[in-house]
Amino acid sequence: MAEKKEKKMDEKIQETVEATAETATRDVRVRFDDSDMTSNYANVANVGMSKDEVTLLFGTNKTWGAVKDEVVIGLSSRVILTPSVAKSFAETLQRVLNEYEKQVGKIV
Secondary structure (H helix, E strand, O other): OHHHHHHHHHHHHHHHHHHHHHHHHOOOOOOOOOOOOOOOOOOEEEEEEOOOOEEEEEEEEOOOOOOOOOOOEEEEEEEEEOHHHHHHHHHHHHHHHHHHHHHOOOOO
């Protein structure tokens, strides 16, 4: 009886392994849903970090070149990323900028 039960368990494990392998190798289509997305213009960006997060701040310089004692930046967006997502984002951004410079010219 124990041998039969063990054989059933082995079959279940094998089925799970096969299903996992099939899932891991199949093509998955990614669809971006932009129905809740907002768009913001930014000519200023800042980056902060803690042990667990990388924070990107985006905004607009509201002084527009006026020489004053204070520059006012209107912040419009904050994006908080895990360090691994931030690294992946940085690598992707670098690839995109390299491609941009190939097509359009050097960014100064």
